[in-house]
Amino acid sequence: MDLAALKTQLKNFVQSMFEEGVLDNQFSQIQALQDSTNPNFVEEVITLFCNDAERIINEINRNLGYQNVDFSNLDSYVHQLKGSSSSIGANRLKLACANLRQASDERNKEGCLQALQLITCEYCLLRRKFQALLHLERSIVELETNQK
Amino acid sequence: MAPTLPSSDQASDQDNWDNGRLARKRQLLIEIVLRNKLTALVVDGDTTCRVLEQLLLRSYGVQTQCVDNDRDAVALIASGVKFDLIIIDMILPVLNGLEATRQIRDMGVHCKMLGVTICSGESERQVFLAAGVDVFIEKPLDPEHLVPILRELDGQ
Numbered sequence: 001m002d003l004a005a006l007k008t009q010l011k012n013f014v015q016s017m018f019e020e021g022v023l024d025n026q027f028s029q030i031q032a033l034q035d036s037t038n039p040n041f042v043e044e045v046i047t048l049f050c051n052d053a054e055r056i057i058n059e060i061n062r063n064l065g066y067q068n069v070d071f072s073n074l075d076s077y078v079h080q081l082k083g084s085s086s087s088i089g090a091n092r093l094k095l096a097c098a099n100l101r102q103a104s105d106e107r108n109k110e111g112c113l114q115a116l117q118l119i120t121c122e123y124c125l126l127r128r129k130f131q132a133l134l135h136l137e138r139s140i141v142e143l144e145t146n147q148k
Numbered sequence: 149m150a151p152t153l154p155s156s157d158q159a160s161d162q163d164n165w166d167n168g169r170l171a172r173k174r175q176l177l178i179e180i181v182l183r184n185k186l187t188a189l190v191v192d193g194d195t196t197c198r199v200l201e202q203l204l205l206r207s208y209g210v211q212t213q214c215v216d217n218d219r220d221a222v223a224l225i226a227s228g229v230k231f232d233l234i235i236i237d238m239i240l241p242v243l244n245g246l247e248a249t250r251q252i253r254d255m256g257v258h259c260k261m262l263g264v265t266i267c268s269g270e271s272e273r274q275v276f277l278a279a280g281v282d283v284f285i286e287k288p289l290d291p292e293h294l295v296p297i298l299r300e301l302d303g304q
């Protein structure tokens with residue numbers, strides 16, 4: 001596939017993520033911050049976000065496994081995940097966090113477990129799409145490098 | 149044999165792509181030029197948020213430091229380091245953003261403080277403002293909220 005076609009594919013793929021509500025306009029801001037001084041910025045931020053998100057989801061899972069859940073601890077984790085989701089533009093994941101926040105506020109363990117299930121699904125979807133996005137970006141960089 | 153066209157078509161498509169991206173970038177980032185050297189401190193326990201806020205500030209030429217907890221933020225300011233702008237999250241490791249804000253203000257620090265956090269209601273907003281932040285911004289920090297503040301600090 002030639003360079004122009006790959007770039008169009010990437011653009012369309014990202015657009016589809018916006019249309020599905022997986023990403024919101026905040027992701028465009030992040031793309032706009034990538035330039036020649038930060039050529040891999042998008043990949044770096046996505047990697048950072050995914051590493052942190054997985055760690056937090058595991059921690060939330062662990063917390064909810066205890067008989068007596070420490071909800072204030074849980075609040076802190078949910079706050080982090082919602083914050084980073086908002087900052088990267090992960091719209092559906094951010095909304096899923098709101099469900100967990102509400103269940104945690106109500107000290108509803110069962111509600112928290114259900115909300116965590118949704119968060120895990122949304123995160124897995126997002127991660128798959130991010131992986132595809134980064135694969136396209138890397139292919140573009142490789143082609144651009146070969147053409148120079 | 150008919151002469152072949154020079155391979156300028158593909159290059160011009162690429163130029164159009166790159167120019168389009170540049171135009172979009174300028175639109176999204178709301179270009180401003182700061183006349184003065186501004187400094188900022190970002191206090192956020194989440195790495196992704198911290199990195200993004202720092203890069204956004206740096207893209208406008210603001211010299212930015214980061215800390216990941218409120219205790220280090222208070223210690224840094226207590227050591228005498230001055231900032232034009234402090235961006236602080238509400239929920240932080242160690243203490244919390246509210247207490248850190250109060251301590252910073254109690255030290256006599258009058259610089260602009262932005263409470264940038266996840267909000268779940270008006271009461272949280274009021275509490276953060278009462279603790280001493282000047283502006284409450286719901287995450288994510290974006291140019292639309294940041295640029296007017298930078299202009300004000302720059303005396304524009």
